[in-house]
Amino acid sequence: MLAALLAALSGLGLGLSLIVAIGSQNAFVLRQGLRREHVGVVVLVCVVSDAVLIAAGVAGAGAAVEAVPGLLTVVRVAGAVFLLAYGVLAARRALRPPAVLEAAGARGPTSVRAAVATTLALTWLNPHVYLDTVVLLGSVAQGHGGRSWWFAAGAVLGSALWFPLLGFGAALLRPLFASPRAWRVLDGLIAVVMVVLAVSLVAGG
Structure with a gap:
């Protein structure tokens, strides 16, 4: 039982080290948390997605992904295009004058379907999600032998633990984002993160 617990703690530590970083997914969860829009649904999608990917990696999908390098190339290009487009939208929000931002805040919230999509x-x-969860976590899990599922x-x-903390904990930062200027800064940072990630995906190919 002690060995199983140690394997689980190892998985917890490595898992947190991989997801607690500035990235497109975390940036979106943070923004939804600050806006208090469908936070529970967004967090649930993130957690379930991670669970599916991690389980796939432990079940051996990581080896299959490594055996088909062209698959990651396709995902890399598609991901880069999406991240670049999202970055452009964030940049447009950041460049809006404060008056427009205040008016935008009065609009109806983003639909659940749009948030989930x-x-x-x-x-x-x-692609980094597959490399981190399916390939890396899956490979390390196999090193724990019969305790791989504990890992x-x-x-x-x-x-x-992380996504609910990020999504619902963002409410504590709402006083900081009471002004339109703070939202412009956040969207500017998100735009930079998205564009940098998109470029890194293409360059990494």
């Missing part, structure tokens, strides 16, 4: 795209069109459970727990 964006979350799915930022998750499943990101996987720990990694999934990391996602289950």
Whole structure:
């Protein structure tokens, strides 16, 4: 039992180290949390997606992905295009004058369908997700032998802890984002992150 617990803790630590970083998925979850728009649904999609990918990696999908390099190339290009487009939209929001931003804040919230679609795209069109969860976590899990699923459970727990903390914890930062200028800065940073990630995906090919 102790060995199983250690495997789970190892999965938890590695899982957190991989997801607690500035990236497209985390940036979107943070923004939804600040706007208080469909946070629960967005967080759930992120956690379930991670769980599916981690389970696939432990089940051996990582070896299959490595055996078909062309698959990652296709995902890399599609992900780069999506990230670039999302970055452009964030840049447009950042460049709006404050008065327009205030008016935008009075609009109706983003639909659940749009929020889910964006979350799915930022998750499943990101090659780094496959490399981190399916390939890396899957490979490390195999090193734990019969306790690989304990390792996987720990990694999934990391996602289950992090995304709710990021999404719902963002409410604590709302006073900081009371002014339109703060939102422009956030969207500007998100735009930079998205564009840099898109370029890195293409360059990494």
